[in-house]
Amino acid sequence: QLGSVRKRFFLDGTVELAWLLPRHNSQSIQNITEPHMILNLRGNALNYPNLLNFISTISTLVYIFVPINECNKRLSRQINDFNKDHGQKSVYLLYKGDVFSSSERQPILPRFLQKLSETVLFLNKNNLAEDSNNLSLNISVNIHKHQVTNISLDECVPLAERNYIHIDTQEPQLSKCQKIADNIIQEMMKSNYKEKKIKSKPLAAVKESMLPLQGDCWSEWAEAKRESHKQNKPIEESESKMAAARTTQCASLHTPSSLLISILNLCREFADAKGEFYDVWNILRNDFNHLSKLHLPPLYEEYKKWHKLSYSPEDKTKDNNESTSQEHCKAMLISAAKDIAKSSLGIEHIFRELGQVFEADLYLFNKKQKYSINTKIDFRASNLREIVAKLLLKGHAFEIVDGDINHIAMDWVTGVLESLALIIGGRKKIFVLSILGTQSTGKSTLLNTMFGANFPVSSGRCTRGIFMQLIPIEEKFRESLRYDYLVILDTEGLRAPELSVNSVHRRDNELATIAVGLGDVTLVNMFGEGHNEVQDILQITIFAFIRMKEISCRPICIFVHQNVQDTHAHTNLISSRSNLVETLDSMTALAARQENKSSFYSKFSDVIEFHPETEVFYFPGLFEGEPPLSRVSTGYSNSAANLRHYLLKCFSSNKKRQFQSVREWSNKLNCLWESVLDENFVFSYRNALEVASRFELDHKLSAWHSSYIQSLNEWKSSSLNELFNVNYAQVTET
Secondary structure, three states, X not given: OOOOOOOOOOOOOOEEEEEEOXXXXXXXXXXXXXXXXXXXXXXXXXXXXXXXXXXXXXXXOEEEEEEHHHXXXXXHHHHHHHHHXXXXXXXXXXXXXXXXXXHHHHHHOOHHHHOOHHXXXXXXXXXXXXXXXXXXXXXXXHHHHOOXXXXXHHHHHHHHHHOOOOOHHHOHHHHHXXXXXXXXXXXXXXXXXXXXXHHHOOHHXXXXXHOHHHOHHHHHHHHHHHHHOOXXXXXXXXXXXXXXXXXXXXXXXXXXXXXXXXXXXXXXXXXXXXXXXXXXXXXXXXXXXXXXXXXXXXXXXXXXXXXXXXXXXXXXOOOHXXXXXXXXXXXXXXXXXXXXXXXXXXXXXXXXXXXXXXXXXXXXXXXXXXXXXXOOOOOOHHHHHHHHHHHHHOOXXXXXXXXXXXXXXXXXXXXXXXXXXXXXXXXXXXXXXXXXXXXXXXXXXXXXXXXXXXXXXOOOOOOOEEEEEEEEOOHHHHHHHOOOEEEXXXXXXXXXXXXXXXXXXXXXXXXXXXXXXXXXXXXXXXXXXXXXXXXXXXXXXXXXXXXXXOOOOOOEEEEEEEOXXXXXXXXXXXXXXXXXXXXXXXXXXXHHHHOOOOOOOOOHHHOOEOOOOOOEEEOOOOEEOOOXXXXXXXXXXXXXXXXXXXXXXXXXXXXXXXXXXXXXXXXXXXXXXXXXXXXXXXXXXXXXXXXXXXXXXXXXXXXXXXXXXXXXXXXXXXXXXXXXXXXXXXXXXX
């Protein structure tokens, strides 16, 4: 897909990069089993000798296009000089504009190239299919003939400098940042990070020892917080558990880990810095991702093994031993999923640890106690809010909901948002866009495509919890759009298969309620034309909103169907949209009836604003072609651009809709989270029908209980009367 034009104004001397990846059942390039990198030097290579020498040095094969019509003595001399250093790896591709036959090749072939006949390939630019096949065959043969050059990026640096190529990472500022990041990683792993000896130490053990505040004590505090909102639990017991968990965290602060000391030193040293501070965090983010990629593959293999054993047909028998074996496999499957979670390390875990430092410091402040992390560090934990708020302004994602324990560190989150409001100004307005959908439907990819965000994308459960990212609006558009910043919320995929059935419903329903409640607009992302899974979750969300005391505004839902190839899908699927609206309307009426609020809510749009004719979008597939060398579909990009235009323009033109400030949104988050914690009933069910069935069952049980009590009282009364009469008769006879 590399473009080519005869006249270039900007691209001469630039180098493009592409990847050649192994493909199954492919006839383009045979027997390619390892990834290969392809570099393309734009323009006349002879005008850029330094670039040409650098690319040729690091390459296994060098293909040089030579126009036959321009062969002369100067070109002959330059090719001879090039062959002295790179002749063994070079292949010359000769071409001219007109078609020539094989009988014409020998006279046309210049004398200095006749000696290199084995490394010369003729191209006919009027027959690209034939040229492509010949070139693919030539590459396949030469790759196996030559020894592949395996070279790292670090090894390329001195070669580039030798050829006077500027490397930005070698600048003093970035070099200093890289050194600081390397020292932090080495201190954390207690090994040489660059030499890849880190795999010898389990990452889960490193996280447990280096990031102790977000471990069991944080999980216990969150569980106690939830218990404090249950009506049948004494609040004193929950508060005692919460205090014990915070006390454990504070004890850890007296003897902090080396990683925490390094991070706090980094925050103190670069608190007032501009560029350096943010570059260190960017490098750390990449290093943590690299660490996870080194440690996670064997754990995924272990998970796949137990998954296969747990659900293999051979285990589904009536024999007790085999059923026990299957139960053991499922237990090991759950254990393997937990190991994957424990061994996942990202920059969000560092922010999470800083959040727990802040909350522990706030707890001690409220108790009027003091602690000392390290006498060499003169740093206030309250400054952490401002530092993370600045990182948020620089494009870093910030965790709202902790995906590991499904809880919000509310003091920390609201503290960061308050600092953000102070930095940007309390009157600045924000437009909040959230997204929800089942796992692996392309939620993060859609947000990244529309807004240039950097949410992680992969198959499976790559996003855990809810993350926010802040995107500033250019000054010239703020007046027309009526808001100053765009906040996008990326949500964990729902219906994750690795989670147990008992916990997945409550977790998914809570996440969906928070995502819809926080967003001015929520994108409901679905794969294909169906909407059954998301429909169930929306029903519970409706129930939750109706049961909550107050709803400050009606959120808006937009449905996005991914991987729909039919260009007339919007017209052909009218009945499907109508059925969806009818189902949601009936569930809304049912929920309102159960809560005695039928006079306020009768249809879905009374709770969540939705216009089925204009707010349903159909996207084609993301990729075109045979994977893994598929290219991004232009249809997908155009659909994403249309959706972004609709979001940014159409909603801002609605003068009735008012946008919130950061402080107002923070207060809304606090109220919404308290309401979610107070809701101990509806989130545990799959859909509204299950909730209604439970209500009906409770009603019947209550009626049966009343009938039983009434019958018991009647029997008791009659029995006492009989007993009294018998006793009275005996006394009379006596």
